Amino acid sequence: MMREIRNSAGKSVARSVAVIVDPRQAVFLVLILLLATIFFLNPGFAEPSQFIRFVQRVAPIAILTMGQFFVLVSGEFDLSVGALIAVQVVVAGNLIGQDESKSIPVLILMFFIGLVVGLVNGLVSSLLRVPSFVVTLGMMLVLLGGVYFVTGGSASGNPADGFRSIGRGGIEGFPIFGLMPWAVIVLIVCTLLASYVSTRPFGKTLIAIGDNPETQFYSGARVWWTKTQAFMISSTSATVAGILLVGYAGVHPSVGRGYEFIAITAAVLGGVVLGGGRGWVLGALAGAFTLEALFTVLNFADVPSTWRDSVQGIIIIAAVAYSAVSRNGIRRKGTNSASPEIGEGASASGRSAQNTSPSHD
Amino acid sequence: MSSTSLVYIALFVVVVIGAILVGAEGRNFFSTGNLRDVFTGMSVLGLVGIGQTLVILSRSLDLSVPYVMSLSSLIAAQTMSSGGASIAVGVVLALLFSAAVGLVNGLVVTKLRVHGFIATLGVGLIIKGYLDTTYKGSAGSVPKEFQFIGSAAIGAVPVSTIGMLALAAAVYFLLTKTRTGHHIYAVGGSAEVSRLSGLRTSSPVIISHVLCSLSAGLAGILLASRLGVGSPTVGTQGGYDLLSIAAVVVGGTLLSGGHGSIWGTIGGVAIFAVLDSVMSAIQFNPFLKDVVRGLVIVVAVAIYSRRSSETKRVRFPEKGK
Numbered sequence: 001m002m003r004e005i006r007n008s009a010g011k012s013v014a015r016s017v018a019v020i021v022d023p024r025q026a027v028f029l030v031l032i033l034l035l036a037t038i039f040f041l042n043p044g045f046a047e048p049s050q051f052i053r054f055v056q057r058v059a060p061i062a063i064l065t066m067g068q069f070f071v072l073v074s075g076e077f078d079l080s081v082g083a084l085i086a087v088q089v090v091v092a093g094n095l096i097g098q099d100e101s102k103s104i105p106v107l108i109l110m111f112f113i114g115l116v117v118g119l120v121n122g123l124v125s126s127l128l129r130v131p132s133f134v135v136t137l138g139m140m141l142v143l144l145g146g147v148y149f150v151t152g153g154s155a156s157g158n159p160a161d162g163f164r165s166i167g168r169g170g171i172e173g174f175p176i177f178g179l180m181p182w183a184v185i186v187l188i189v190c191t192l193l194a195s196y197v198s199t200r201p202f203g204k205t206l207i208a209i210g211d212n213p214e215t216q217f218y219s220g221a222r223v224w225w226t227k228t229q230a231f232m233i234s235s236t237s238a239t240v241a242g243i244l245l246v247g248y249a250g251v252h253p254s255v256g257r258g259y260e261f262i263a264i265t266a267a268v269l270g271g272v273v274l275g276g277g278r279g280w281v282l283g284a285l286a287g288a289f290t291l292e293a294l295f296t297v298l299n300f301a302d303v304p305s306t307w308r309d310s311v312q313g314i315i316i317i318a319a320v321a322y323s324a325v326s327r328n329g330i331r332r333k334g335t336n337s338a339s340p341e342i343g344e345g346a347s348a349s350g351r352s353a354q355n356t357s358p359s360h361d
Numbered sequence: 362m363s364s365t366s367l368v369y370i371a372l373f374v375v376v377v378i379g380a381i382l383v384g385a386e387g388r389n390f391f392s393t394g395n396l397r398d399v400f401t402g403m404s405v406l407g408l409v410g411i412g413q414t415l416v417i418l419s420r421s422l423d424l425s426v427p428y429v430m431s432l433s434s435l436i437a438a439q440t441m442s443s444g445g446a447s448i449a450v451g452v453v454l455a456l457l458f459s460a461a462v463g464l465v466n467g468l469v470v471t472k473l474r475v476h477g478f479i480a481t482l483g484v485g486l487i488i489k490g491y492l493d494t495t496y497k498g499s500a501g502s503v504p505k506e507f508q509f510i511g512s513a514a515i516g517a518v519p520v521s522t523i524g525m526l527a528l529a530a531a532v533y534f535l536l537t538k539t540r541t542g543h544h545i546y547a548v549g550g551s552a553e554v555s556r557l558s559g560l561r562t563s564s565p566v567i568i569s570h571v572l573c574s575l576s577a578g579l580a581g582i583l584l585a586s587r588l589g590v591g592s593p594t595v596g597t598q599g600g601y602d603l604l605s606i607a608a609v610v611v612g613g614t615l616l617s618g619g620h621g622s623i624w625g626t627i628g629g630v631a632i633f634a635v636l637d638s639v640m641s642a643i644q645f646n647p648f649l650k651d652v653v654r655g656l657v658i659v660v661a662v663a664i665y666s667r668r669s670s671e672t673k674r675v676r677f678p679e680k681g682k
Contacts, residue, residue, distance in 0.1 A: 079603075124659060124663065128663040128666065128667070129663075129666040129667075130659060130662045130663045130666055131610070131615075131616045131617070131662070133606075133616055134607070134610050134616065134658055134659060134662045135659055137603055137606070137607060137655070137658060138654075138655040138656065138658040138659035139655065139659075140655070141651040141652065141654050141655030141658070142651070142652045142655035142656060144651055145648050145649055145650065145651030145652035145653075145654075145655065146648075146649075146652055148648035148651075149646055149648040149649050149652070153648070261482060264478070265479070265482065268476075268479050273476075274476040274478055274479065275476065304494060306490060306493035306494040307490045307494055308490065309486040309487070309489045309490040309493065310486060310487045310488075310489070310490025310491060310494075311490070312483075312486050312490075313482070313483035313484060313485070313486030313487035313489075313490065314483065314487060316479055316482070316483045316486075317469055317473070317475055317479065317480060317483035317484070320473075320475045320476065320479050320480075321469070321473035321474065321475050324473065324474035324475060325473065325474065
């Protein structure tokens, strides 16, 4: 038993090393470097109890990014997640109130709202053929307008402490970490679910649809339904992120503002190609951690908070450019040794790269 | 029927409904004052929308426009605060910096092969960091004679709107009568086919990015002239990044590039301006305005995509067209 575990651990270590060296998964290397920098600047950060706090803080964004992954990889966008978080936070704040017994029914309601939003996003974009960028932008305006209308734009309501503890509390007296935050447990469950789903036929079909929806349509995939499910996963992830954020951000309609861009940025940092067809859900997860680690480094290094955006801008451009250029290099080599393909030269699309370079899975 | 005429039919419907609603409140939609409000509302979004149209036609995207607008308003206001000849210097400097941002956007998209979404979001963030660090609030001041440009009007039509329409006409000429314009459509339609046809696929994208940032810069200068100062948040407050993209798609331009027209965008901008003015006139809840906008965007594009899936662009139009 023990040996088996060690053996599989050895394999996963070997695989991890292979992933780190792969230029297309540079995010893992960047993450390790950033974490090392944090440990160097602030050795206390490496203590398990401190580190788990960091993971807890990243959890909402990480979950949101994994949800966004499914939409991005199918070649779509979901800009409505930030607004949906605001809706969920306000719903929780106003409907639960101080009555803890309402927590479960309201939770069910929140997941229902999330699923409906995803369903609408998916159906309008796939059946009415409205680009998802436009659908989810419209959805974002509708949700935000609605939530500001209901709250009047100010903080309102305060859910019971029992509900808030999902975001801020944890299991006391946990070995090694001391306090095991619920948020981290939720994150682990979500990660396992997400990576399981992405290895299922659904996940494979989704990536294939992102690569070429037409061939998938002719291969018999229900493109519209698969994409709609992706939108529902994304809005469910926003719901979970909202539940966690109620815990420490409080109830205000501005919670979640800009999260759609952060999630997309994190996913792209993690190697997901906009336009679909390429990406790995664990890469997206690593992207979210990288982004947060970057902010932490800037924080410890006493960089004025106003410069953070600039650094973030430079990093995301550099990361995407690096992976785009190195992908191009790999493809060039591939084309030279194999049959020279006409028209595979200077195209900027990741799609042609997909044909000749081996996929990581 | 082209999608542009559909846009103007939609605009007509919106104006009729709006006029009735405003009329029910006992006010006249077609009064000089109200029309001037609508036209004023069109000028800034129109300028940004013109640039955004070019970028979207070439199958890219520009999310950096709000930051370019703020930057340009600050550069203009600070340079021209001494009045006189410095006004011209301020305008030129603001436009130069805007064009430089556009050039960076274009180069990052074409040479570094970064998706337009990430490239312009990143460049926008870089500018935002600079603005937030350097400016704590509004800065500079605009001399009276330049403020006049922002407020002057001929009858019901502000000078700034006339300028915006003149720019639209110039871009229309660029898109339909020049080689560069055709190349923008071609590259937006299919970069691969364009390349195989012997086009340099980067230059149309770079040119459209430079022109987009230039028009955003113009919008920033116009806002500086209206406010009398430069402001680091003037672009982001208006949400011009997503709003301009919304105006472009409501104007019938495809987000996937290669198909659309500048007059469609102007129609889309007019629809937003009329909606805004009508909702203010009937004292509609300001927060619910966003809900209406969101619905209009989705419904409009749903209608266009219903038709455009059946009709194709005329490949060889008759002569004289």
